[in-house]
Amino acid sequence: MSQAASQTIINASADCIWRVIGDFGGACQCLFGVVGCTVERAGVGAVRTLTNADGSTIVERLESLDQAARQLSYALLTDTPFRNCLTTMAVRRLGPAQSELEWSATSEPDGLPEGEATDLMQAALAANGPALKEFVERGGAGLAL
Numbered sequence: 001m002s003q004a005a006s007q008t009i010i011n012a013s014a015d016c017i018w019r020v021i022g023d024f025g026g027a028c029q030c031l032f033g034v035v036g037c038t039v040e041r042a043g044v045g046a047v048r049t050l051t052n053a054d055g056s057t058i059v060e061r062l063e064s065l066d067q068a069a070r071q072l073s074y075a076l077l078t079d080t081p082f083r084n085c086l087t088t089m090a091v092r093r094l095g096p097a098q099s100e101l102e103w104s105a106t107s108e109p110d111g112l113p114e115g116e117a118t119d120l121m122q123a124a125l126a127a128n129g130p131a132l133k134e135f136v137e138r139g140g141a142g143l144a145l
Helices: 014-021 026-030 114-137
Strands: 002-010 034-040 047-052 057-066 071-076 082-095 098-109
Touching: 002 114, 014 026, 014 082, 014 098, 014 114, 026 034, 026 114, 082 114, 098 114
Parallel strands: none
Antiparallel strands: 002 098, 034 047, 047 057, 057 071, 071 082, 082 098
């Protein structure tokens, strides 16, 4: 089992950050390299298809959503170098206008050595945390910090 995690401090309230990531379809607007998103269904079981700038797509299914804990998990359904990939995003309040986003993933490498698979997943998480931070801190989608 391969594991990767990224923590990002964001200068915004936990509620503000959760409004972005807690919306499974809306969160796509701040993911690195993603130019489009469609969502089928709502709530747990919803499936989103992300379209990247290069035209490739990634399909994910919402597995859990805990509004009170500000945490969600989703499974990667697209054929990638990762099997049984489960990604979790959680927001933790640090202060009235500062929070931590923890983004983690577990998976089984598929066709890659475990170390290489872990590095690849770590790089993806490390790119998306700062992208979300920038989106939230600049008031993306009319957010009131």
